Amino acid sequence: MLYMLINLQHSKVATTNLMQITEEECTNIFCIQEPYKIQNQVVGIPNNYRTYTIPGTRDREAIVVTNKHIEALLLKQP
Numbered sequence: 001m002l003y004m005l006i007n008l009q010h011s012k013v014a015t016t017n018l019m020q021i022t023e024e025e026c027t028n029i030f031c032i033q034e035p036y037k038i039q040n041q042v043v044g045i046p047n048n049y050r051t052y053t054i055p056g057t058r059d060r061e062a063i064v065v066t067n068k069h070i071e072a073l074l075l076k077q078p
Contacts, residue, residue: 015044
């Protein structure tokens, strides 16, 4: 599977399940609505994955790139 869009509803269990599915399905990119957070940091995603959020916001969304061969760049609109 190339990409996935999911709403985790701020759930630790849903995040854990997503990581398992990501490994099984070889997902390259996933977009998360309502990620699991602790102290305004998205958690539960391995450090070897690149996680993109907009700093200074409530982090209601995140994009995670698992494939090291895919280049990504975070662009913010003012």
